[in-house]
Amino acid sequence: MRGQPALCEVLTPTGLNEALSLRAAHPGARPLAGGTDLMVPFAAGRLPDRLFLNLWGLEELRGIHVTEAAATLGALTLFREIAAHPLLQREFPNLVRSAKVTGALAIQSRGSLGGNIANGSPAADSPPSLLAYGAELELTSLRGSRWVPYAGFHTGYKQSLLAPDELITRIRLVRPGDGGFHYFRKVGTRQAQAIAKVSLAAWVRVADGRIRELRLALGSVAPMPIRAQGTEGVLMGRPLTELPLEAALQALQADISPIDDLRSSAKFRRRVAGNLLADMLRGLASA
Numbered sequence: 001m002r003g004q005p006a007l008c009e010v011l012t013p014t015g016l017n018e019a020l021s022l023r024a025a026h027p028g029a030r031p032l033a034g035g036t037d038l039m040v041p042f043a044a045g046r047l048p049d050r051l052f053l054n055l056w057g058l059e060e061l062r063g064i065h066v067t068e069a070a071a072t073l074g075a076l077t078l079f080r081e082i083a084a085h086p087l088l089q090r091e092f093p094n095l096v097r098s099a100k101v102t103g104a105l106a107i108q109s110r111g112s113l114g115g116n117i118a119n120g121s122p123a124a125d126s127p128p129s130l131l132a133y134g135a136e137l138e139l140t141s142l143r144g145s146r147w148v149p150y151a152g153f154h155t156g157y158k159q160s161l162l163a164p165d166e167l168i169t170r171i172r173l174v175r176p177g178d179g180g181f182h183y184f185r186k187v188g189t190r191q192a193q194a195i196a197k198v199s200l201a202a203w204v205r206v207a208d209g210r211i212r213e214l215r216l217a218l219g220s221v222a223p224m225p226i227r228a229q230g231t232e233g234v235l236m237g238r239p240l241t242e243l244p245l246e247a248a249l250q251a252l253q254a255d256i257s258p259i260d261d262l263r264s265s266a267k268f269r270r271r272v273a274g275n276l277l278a279d280m281l282r283g284l285a286s287a
């Protein structure tokens with residue numbers, strides 16, 4: 001049966017405090033941001049929720065604020081806004097690339113970064129970039145706000161640290177400064193409008209010809225977006241002239257745990273993840 005709007009109630013707060021009060025009073029009310037994830041199961045009659053907390057009008061969740069130290073994005077920041085932001089283009093190109101390959105213009109004009117994170121899909125496009133940039137999330141309830149590292153936010157398939165009375169309110173990215181190497185690549189069925197079979201994002205800082213800092217993250221190869229920390233350990237400190245490709249590829253296979261599903265097979269995902277790592281390392285060595 002199709003979703004039935006007449007059976008649903010939508011709570012529409014006019015400010016963040018009211019939203020948090022409603023969230024505390026109705027922990028079963030499903031936050032509704034752009035609705036681009038929620039409306040798909042709703043239209044198919046597969047969404048059990050009947051009560052929604054509409055976040056769309058909350059100005060407190062909008063805007064991209066830049067200081068000397070960080071760029072902070074409201075949870076309702078849209079992919080179109082990320083793609084068009086000059087500082088993000090310059091300093092966080094992986095996030096901009098992820099935003100540009102998220103659906104098409106309609107989705108980019110309605111889908112929010114907070115929704116992409118909270119939805120918890122292992123195949124979502126922005127999480128690997130956020131992990132590669134060491135993003136932090138602000139989780140807010142009537143009890144107050146806490147900042148948590150995004151790495152560690154997802155605790156399992158569609159599970160997270162978000163408490164029932166909390167909302168994701170902001171995403172903070174510490175500015176990496178100049179000179180880093182940035183890599184993002186998504187492999188799907190086609191070039192555009194495809195869900196990732198595998199995606200890989202990396203941010204690397206090199207000094208004196210050696211890898212001094214490295215964050216490597218993947219999507220669609222585990223129950224949640226992951227950092228490939230074993231692989232990072234193999235590469236850290238290594239000179240660009242002698243990158244241990246075979247050892248890194250081996251470590252990557254231990255870091256990931258892909259499955260067979262309707263979009264791809266575990267075997268294909270393992271192969272492609274390795275190819276992307278090799279491509280990233282080739283780019284790094286020749287940068």
Ligand SMILES: Cc1cc2nc3c(=O)[nH]c(=O)nc-3n(C[C@H](O)[C@H](O)[C@H](O)COP(=O)(O)OP(=O)(O)OC[C@H]3O[C@@H](n4cnc5c(N)ncnc54)[C@H](O)[C@@H]3O)c2cc1C
Pocket residue numbers: 030031032033034035036037038039040055075076101102103104107110111112113114115116117118119123124125126166167168169193194195
């Ligand atoms: C045709 C189509 C193509 C798509 N293509 C892609 C793609 O290529 N890549 C990709 O990554 N995604 C894709 N998506 C999925 C979707 O567009 C994104 O995940 C988007 O970021 C969701 O944001 P939203 O604001 O629409 O979230 P919503 O649908 O409103 O919410 C999604 C989930 O997050 C929760 N939520 C939202 N905001 C908050 C908050 N601030 N605090 C706590 N919980 C919150 C909701 O309760 C819900 O569980 C696609 C969807 C469609 C329909």
